Amino acid sequence: MTDQSVSYLHRKLAMPPKPDVSEKRTAQILEAAREVFARKGFHKARMEDIAARANLSKGTLYLYFKNKDALITALLDRLFQSEMSDLRAIQQEDAPAAERLWRFMETITADVQGSWMGILPVVYEFLALIFRNPLVQKAFRQYLRTYIALSIPIIEDGIARGEFRPVDPQEAALALGALFEGTLLLWVYDPETVDVERHIRSGFQILLEGMRA
């Protein structure tokens, strides 16, 4: 994706032995942005707020990011990039398909319980943008497609082994994905009623039962 960061402009051919601070700063600013955006939302978060949170001045933000939009976009990339690598990290060993799907879910759920709680507000902030921002559209689409591409083979394998009845693999993959994302959503609706871990587990169990041969 287009790198909106400006800092590379300063890099000359033969860099003198000077610690390149720009990567550190970029990360520092993005982390501050994540926190402030989560707390205030994209609009009410002022560049000043982010700068303060990063212990920098407003002007410095503009040394590393062209404008507020570029900062938001960079955060989008960072978010989905880490999510993607989480998805791909899931081992594809030779276990029963049901078990592999379980582990698949558990890995993602663990992430939710860990880092995601701090970024869920930002994710839903992005979701509100999805209808009018092609970059955001692309990120979410890519996320879904990666998930599907990874889970369909597991389901197909399960069918081939006679572990599952011959469901449509894509339909099953989407059902599993929908159950996951939907449970998360319902938790956002009402954290008191929904226990993410428990209800993803129980819903998942019913679904797998429905797929069993």
Next chain:
Amino acid sequence: MTDQSVSYLHRKLAMPPKPDVSEKRTAQILEAAREVFARKGFHKARMEDIAARANLSKGTLYLYFKNKDALITALLDRLFQSEMSDLRAIQQEDAPAAERLWRFMETITADVQGSWMGILPVVYEFLALIFRNPLVQKAFRQYLRTYIALSIPIIEDGIARGEFRPVDPQEAALALGALFEGTLLLWVYDPETVDVERHIRSGFQILLEGMRA
């Protein structure tokens, strides 16, 4: 839209005895707000835009709503109020539980295909607010709880009749709800991959299969 302006003026000339205009105006403004908010989002939608869409002037908006926030809140009420009545309208006749759940889902899905398409962007706009606005929190929570309160008895009934195996009714209800909301969400992620009607149906089928005694 311009035509509406004309007819409205004509209607005004032929005033019935006591035409309480305020209810009509309120609805007129809310509908305009829904459209503009869906297109631009809460922040970028200017009061002027909404006024123009409603064929009124900005000042008039402030005769009916205290400020922009009040307008947004009123829209929230209107949205969830109609959703609630949709939920409650579902017949509770004496059919097999699976069939009643089917009809439950189909009713909501039909709504989605109809009016929801125009309000989904607004719903997700509200979702972004849920973390920092208690009113929005309350609305979503109420929605979930109503859904649960309505679907649990059906599931309990299905278990009592021996139609379903003894799953936890609330867990099953949440799984069904999550599947529904999640599929909608995945459709937003990637409308090309997900066919709302088909995939809600197929996911639902797997879930019900997993509940069968």
Next chain:
DNA sequence: TAACTGACTGACTGGTCAGTCATAAAATAC
């Protein structure tokens, strides 16, 4: 020690927009 450089700063500017209000027109009452 003087010149240079890259990193950073924050006061300032220009544009935007929610909300106000003086004015007016239409509807109704008298």
Next chain:
DNA sequence: GTATTTTATGACTGACCAGTCAGTCAGTTA
């Protein structure tokens, strides 16, 4: 017909904030 009230208008204002830029400073380098 005139008075009163209800409804509507849109120019105006003040707050707000993204983005700019002239200037500071801590290290180099010569």
